[in-house]
Each structure stands twice: as C-alpha cells, then as structure tokens.
Amino acid sequence: MTDPNTVQLTEDGRLKHFLTTEGLSRELLTEILDTADSFISTQERAVKTVPLLRGKTVVNLFFENSTRTRSTFELAAKRLSADILNLDIARSATSKGETLMDTLWNLEAMYSDMFVVRHSDSGAAHFIAEQVTPNVAIINAGDGRHAHPTQAMLDMLTIRRHKGDIEGKIVAIVGDILHSRVARSQIHALRTLGAAEVRVIGPGTLLPSDIESMGAVPYYDMRAGLADCDVVIMLRLQKERMQNALLPSEGEFFKLYGLTKEKLAFAKPDAIVMHPGPINRGVEIESAVADGDQSVILNQVSYGIAVRMAVMAMAMSGQQTPVNSEEPA
Amino acid sequence: MTDPNTVQLTEDGRLKHFLTTEGLSRELLTEILDTADSFISTQERAVKTVPLLRGKTVVNLFFENSTRTRSTFELAAKRLSADILNLDIARSATSKGETLMDTLWNLEAMYSDMFVVRHSDSGAAHFIAEQVTPNVAIINAGDGRHAHPTQAMLDMLTIRRHKGDIEGKIVAIVGDILHSRVARSQIHALRTLGAAEVRVIGPGTLLPSDIESMGAVPYYDMRAGLADCDVVIMLRLQKERMQNALLPSEGEFFKLYGLTKEKLAFAKPDAIVMHPGPINRGVEIESAVADGDQSVILNQVSYGIAVRMAVMAMAMSGQQTPVNSEEPA
Amino acid sequence: MTDPNTVQLTEDGRLKHFLTTEGLSRELLTEILDTADSFISTQERAVKTVPLLRGKTVVNLFFENSTRTRSTFELAAKRLSADILNLDIARSATSKGETLMDTLWNLEAMYSDMFVVRHSDSGAAHFIAEQVTPNVAIINAGDGRHAHPTQAMLDMLTIRRHKGDIEGKIVAIVGDILHSRVARSQIHALRTLGAAEVRVIGPGTLLPSDIESMGAVPYYDMRAGLADCDVVIMLRLQKERMQNALLPSEGEFFKLYGLTKEKLAFAKPDAIVMHPGPINRGVEIESAVADGDQSVILNQVSYGIAVRMAVMAMAMSGQQTPVNSEEPA
Numbered sequence A, B, C: 001m002t003d004p005n006t007v008q009l010t011e012d013g014r015l016k017h018f019l020t021t022e023g024l025s026r027e028l029l030t031e032i033l034d035t036a037d038s039f040i041s042t043q044e045r046a047v048k049t050v051p052l053l054r055g056k057t058v059v060n061l062f063f064e065n066s067t068r069t070r071s072t073f074e075l076a077a078k079r080l081s082a083d084i085l086n087l088d089i090a091r092s093a094t095s096k097g098e099t100l101m102d103t104l105w106n107l108e109a110m111y112s113d114m115f116v117v118r119h120s121d122s123g124a125a126h127f128i129a130e131q132v133t134p135n136v137a138i139i140n141a142g143d144g145r146h147a148h149p150t151q152a153m154l155d156m157l158t159i160r161r162h163k164g165d166i167e168g169k170i171v172a173i174v175g176d177i178l179h180s181r182v183a184r185s186q187i188h189a190l191r192t193l194g195a196a197e198v199r200v201i202g203p204g205t206l207l208p209s210d211i212e213s214m215g216a217v218p219y220y221d222m223r224a225g226l227a228d229c230d231v232v233i234m235l236r237l238q239k240e241r242m243q244n245a246l247l248p249s250e251g252e253f254f255k256l257y258g259l260t261k262e263k264l265a266f267a268k269p270d271a272i273v274m275h276p277g278p279i280n281r282g283v284e285i286e287s288a289v290a291d292g293d294q295s296v297i298l299n300q301v302s303y304g305i306a307v308r309m310a311v312m313a314m315a316m317s318g319q320q321t322p323v324n325s326e327e328p329a
Helices: A004-008 A026-043 A067-079 A100-109 A124-132 A149-163 A181-192 A222-226 A239-243 A250-257 A297-319 B004-008 B026-043 B067-079 B100-109 B124-132 B149-163 B181-192 B222-226 B239-243 B250-257 B297-319 C004-008 C026-043 C067-079 C100-109 C124-132 C149-163 C181-192 C222-226 C239-243 C250-257 C297-319
Strands: A057-062 A083-087 A114-119 A137-143 A170-174 A197-201 A217-219 A231-234 A272-274 B057-062 B083-087 B114-119 B137-143 B170-174 B197-201 B217-219 B231-234 B272-274 C057-062 C083-087 C114-119 C137-143 C170-174 C197-201 C217-219 C231-234 C272-274
Touching (some): A004 A124, A057 A100, A067 A083, A170 A181, B026 B067, B026 B149, B057 B067, B100 B124, B114 B124, B124 B137, B137 B149, B149 B297, C124 C137, C181 C197, C272 C297
Parallel strands (some): A197 A217, B057 B114, B170 B231, C170 C231, C197 C217
C-alpha cells in the first residue's frame, strides 16, 4: 500500500482524508487539536450547530457495528449542519450480491461528500480512499487492528486540556496492546507531539513484538510501569480474547492489570486516568477510580465530538476545489 | 423517591422535566395546553417548523419499543428544529456490558440537551432526572404502570378543543385501568383541571383497589358508567393480559366493555369518543364508533405532536441558564 | 380501479401524486425531465440543498425492504430541506394488530405531507392515493409488478442527457420483462416520449403475452434484438425466479442474455448501456461492459436523486392549496 500521507494529504500538505495519525506532522496534529478546541466552545453555546458542512452529505458506513462511535460521528456531522445517511451495511445491497466496490461507487454517484468508515479489515479506509472513491473524503472510524485516529486525537486533546501540553509527559497505556488499533494510533500521536516517554503495560501475550520499534517501552509489571506517570490510559478489554485463551480470566487480569486506587498511587499524584469506553467496571478499572477525581473519562467523550467535527471540517476543506459555491435560490 | 415536583419544576415553578401530571398545578397544566394550542396553528402552515430548539440535541431513549410514540416525539423535535438521535438501546453499548448509568452519562457528555425516555420500570424517568443526569431535560414517554403524561395532556387538549373546557365535564375511562399508565396520568390531570366526575369502567380484576383515593368512581357495568358522560376514553387492551387469565376472552371483553353504538347511546348525545391508539377494531371498539361522528381519535394524534412540542419547548426553557446564546459564525 | 391520471393529476393537469408513467402526457414527462435537469446542476454545487420542501414532512413507507431506493429518496428529501421519517413498517404498529389503513390515517394526522411508498402489491400506491389519504402526496417507489415510475424517469433522463433526445431512438430492454415493474414503466415512458422502437429481449417464459399491445417488439435472440440499438437497458435478474424453474441456470442465462462486449458489438457503436442496479456481475452483464466506456450505470444513480427531487417538488406543489405560508416567528 502507498504511504498513507500521499493519500490523506493534499499536495500542499492539508488533510483531505483522515486515515491514520502515523506520519502526520506535529503541525498538522496541532492544527487538529486547535480546531477541536474551537469546537468545544461552540458546543457550550445554546445553539451548538455551525454551518461549515451545510448542504454536504456524510454517509456513516459501519461494516462493524458500534453504536457509540456511530452516534458521535452522527452528532458531529449534525452540529456541522451536514445531512447524514446511516447505512446498515450488513442489511443493504451487498447482501443482494453487489460487490462492496459497487456499493461505494453508487454512494459516490449520489453526490456523497464524505464516508465515515468502520471496518474489521486493517487498511480498509486507506484502500477506499486510494483505490475506490478518492474524491470522497474518508474518515477512518477504526480499521481492524490498524488505526482509530479520531479516538487517538481526542485522547491527545484530553491530555492537552488537562495537563497543559503533551510535550514532556510520561504516558502509560495499559491492557491488550496487541489487538488495539487505539493504542497504535495513540503511540504515533504521542511520539509526534513530544511525549517524554510512552509506556505500554500488559502481559507478554498482549504486547506486540515490534513495540520498541514504535518508540514505546514495554512493562509487564503495572506498578513499575505506572511509576511517575502523568497520564494513565486504560484500554477496553475485549472479552472475546479471553475465550481464545490469550488471557487466564477476568479476575486474574483485574488482579494484575486492573486499575485500582492502590495501583494508581504509583503514578504522579495529579496523573489523569483515561479510557476510550465503554468501560467494564471491575474488569479494567474499579469504580472508585472510574468515578474518582483523577478520571477524565467523560471529558474524553465530550472532546470526541469536537475532534470529529474538526477532522470532518478539515478533510472537507481539503477536498474542495475552488468551485462556484454560491447558494441556490 | 422525592416528590416529583421538586424534581420536575424549577425553583420558581416552571417545568424543567416532564415526568408526571400528578401534583402539577392547574396553572401549569393550562400553560401546557395553551402552548400546545399555539403549535397546532403552526402545524397547519405550509412551513411547520419553528426554530425554538435549533442547535439542541434530543435523544430518543426507548428501552421499550414503540414506533408510534417514538415517531411522534421525533416529528415534534424536528418541527422545533432540534437535532435528534434515535438510539436503539437494546442493540447499543449496554449490551457490551456497560451499565445504564454509564450509557446515560456518556450521552450527557456528548452535550445532549434532552432525553425522551420510555422504560418498562415505573419511576425510571424520575430516577434519571433526579439521580443520573439532572441537567438534561427528561421527558417521560411512558414508565411502567406509572405515568404517560404527554398522552394524558394530549387527551386534555382534545377535550378542551372539542368540548370547550374540562371544567364540569363527566369523563369515563374504560378498560384495563389496573395496568394503564395512561389512565393514571389522565385521572390526575382531569381532577386538577376541574372535571366534575371521573369514572373508571372495567371488570373488578382490572380496577385498582385504590382507585377511589385517586378521585375516580368505579363502575363495573358499562351502560351505567356511560350514563350522561361528556367524554368516553377507551383504553387499549393489552392482549398479553388475556393470556395471563386476567380476562376471559376478547369476545367476552368486547361484549361487556367494547364500545358499540348501542352502548355509546347511554352517554350524552354530543359525547366524544377517544382512544390512545393503536386501536384493536372489534376488541375495544367497533368500527362504526371508531370511524363515526363522535370519534376524535385522529384529532388526538394531531394534537399529540403539538403537546409534545409544547412540553419539549417548556422543559428546555426551564433548563436554560441565562448563558450567551448568540449564534456562532 | 380509477384511471390513474384522474388520481395523480390536479384538475388543471399538474402532478399531485406520482403513481405511474402510464397515460402521462409528453409535456408532463418532459416537465419532469426539465425539472430534474435543474436539480442536477444544484447537486454539483458546494451546497446541494434547496429550500423547496422546508418545513414539510416526508415519510418513507417501505413495506418491501430496499436500502438503495430508500436511501435515494431520503437524500432527495433532505436536499429539498424536508424533514424525513423512516418507518420500518414490518416492525411498527401494524404488528400490534392495527390495520394498514389505521397506520396511514395516523401518519396523515401527524401532518405528514408526503408518503414514499414501496409495496409488494400491484396498485398499492394508487389505492392509498385514491382511497386512504388523498391529501397526502403519494410517490410510488415500486408496487408489485406494476410500476416503478421514478426508476423509469431517471432512465429517460439518462437517455436524453447521453443521446440528446429520446425521439427516434431504438431502445432494447433485456431480461426478465414479465416480472419487471421497471420495464413496464419504461415502455410507457419511451412510447410517449417518441422512441422509434422499443424492443424487449428475453426467453419466451419471461416475456409477457400482451407485450405487443404495449407497443414493444419481442425478440428471443439477443444479437438480433440488439442490432442497430441506440440504448441497451439490462434488467436485474431476480435470482429467486430461477429457483422457481422459470430459468435454467445463471450460466445458461448469461450465455443467452448476459451482456458481453461480443453481443454489445451488434448495437450501434455509440450505444449506451444502462442497468437499474444493483448489478450482478457475470450474471446479467460482464464487468468489461459494466465498467466500460459505453456504460452510464453510475450516471443513472446520480440522475436518480435529481429525478426524485423533481417529482417530489412537483407533487408537493400540486398538493398545495394557496394557503398562508409565511414563516412562523
């Protein structure tokens, strides 16, 4: 596959798709965060909508079901004044024998402007942006184990808003790193934005073998890994992994890697606790921590809308050729 | 549980949630009806939308499926220019092990302004408004056997528009009173708005034992109960109750309590006939009555949109703090 | 049933429903195409929405599932600025024992302005327009084997835009004519708009016995039927027909009636190839043709939105009485 940045950027380096945080410059990631910051302030007004995507058609293409993520993109699109079409792909024309590419070409022919794509195959969003519908802005809402860049960017925004900056911070990511597209996108963004150290904490079976080449430091012992951290990011445990014998049991996992007040005490006293949700209380995290003073989990949700608005607005702007855009009568 | 009116009213007595008709003052119920009246006139214009909830996010949270009621709230929200998110709770994150409270907190964090809640547990809407998300306006769209206040208020509006006033009228409610949240909300509203007499008609097994303490007069014989009535409200028969042997059979029920022209003749000649829908023709009501001159059943549907617009607009107004609400650029 | 044109036209001959192309005048069909042409140009602007149906409520009533067609109507309605309610009829109140007519009356009472109806019974849209809700504009989105008029009109628009005019053209329709509502609507429109010859090509079992009375010429041999054609319209093969032994096998069908480059060479060199989609590659059409220079299949999809916008706008205009339409405050 081509370098994602020749696909997701315009010739003058602006975003036209949002596929991955990997390889994006510090300037561009910072622009996303600054734009999202401005949308947080519009969210807090009585009228939350802005007209940036008025008259545009956004299609939610979720090949993998996720009510949570689909809803946040739907709200982000509506607050940008876009029209949104939710397609339940599993029940649509593809089941009538049509190929996926024909489905996408048809949606493009309906003058769609943007596809929000979630797919269980790594690289699906990249493939669509490069090979199938390059003139439709593609936003990756999670592809296989590869990337979940809007989640990573809302996490960056959370750190910046609660710790002032990402530069110089020690960040620990805890749990099933191996299967986590979120962790991959976070590590790239954290490295680019100047985190002092990115640690990944989990059992050996759930840490990728190439983790050090990504610039992260592996820890098998949670207390050691949390020492002096500014930020603790818990991952969601995919229960189906346990059935595959990659993990002993929920109870055993919680004992070793569940975030408790006792373990959190090893991090800095003002460390913040993050989780992409939905949380499994008592599996990855105990309620006293999830609902405690250091938790910013619900703030992440709020910032998630703003970050999605930001990348949607930026990618649409990058797609637009300077055509006549006056309003029809 | 706290007195619902300390929950659903602001300190200066305005609506900020709409949980129940019980305990609301005659002035407030009348304000709802007056506001709904004004929305009936906007519904009859070529452009039916008004901008009162522009930029607001309304979430339809139906834990119990009801296409009819959900659609009326969806239309009401759209005609107020709100953005609406329909969540099929049964298929969403709660099935991923997330608690209901976490789901609600997440929706609140997405800057939702209003939840329309339908739930099979009595008190669910009250609990959410008081304990979970007090800063989100909660509209009760039916909770267990407890209340269905928007249905009751559209019934009040129907009586007022077709009989001039509720004051002094004799109203009979017929059918399964015991299991009916609609009947409970109607009785409270009718009593507060000055109905001369509220009668409930049904078999002894389907009349609550405390019915007289609610201010209603029980009748077991339908013809006696209908005598001199101004308004006849038929309830929908829940067929599953019959399977539980609370009722002998549909045929037997219809013979005793089904509304026929013959039985209706015992009411006043200008009595109106109401039903919350969907109607079971030949079970609660014969077609000659449902489609006859005295039926206002379809008018109720029209007024239902206006009443929902009214309580949504009033509750949103009650929630709003005097913040800067100018429109973003 | 009444003559559809006494139902679908106003007294002065304007559209107020869109049920069938049969019997519509050349002038009216041309007006639809001209209006659709104007919407193609609005689709190509940066802001694709026009305010023609602002404040109107359109209900998608799909008794037969079709994600593709439903989505195109949803997008068309949104681009006209209408509010749209998607009803999954199979799961709605009709399953609670309510009759179809009660469901429709209820939707009408909610001040709906337009129903887009798809139904497996021939005549369903006509019946609703004439007998059930005559004051709601009905758009037929496919009824049984009878008609699919918006599909036919987008096909006419495709021919006009790519071949200059329909007048004088030789058009072949290939496949299962017998079960095709699309073919029926196409033949009527092509004859009215002055096509020189309409040919239908297929096995004897799949050509209706009255085809010549409709003004079409049957061909059993595809190469003979394609000779000198300007336009080749492939129909979608309904695979369930084959299970009913009306067809020998997919392979056999493709050999005789599948469109290949070899067979297409019998048509005029500049003939265009059309298909209503979704296409079955290798069954009705080979990929070299579907994706080839003569294919206008994806253009049809684009024009489909514009044609639907046109008939929705025209029917709504035909419904409107000259009432006070100023905007509410």
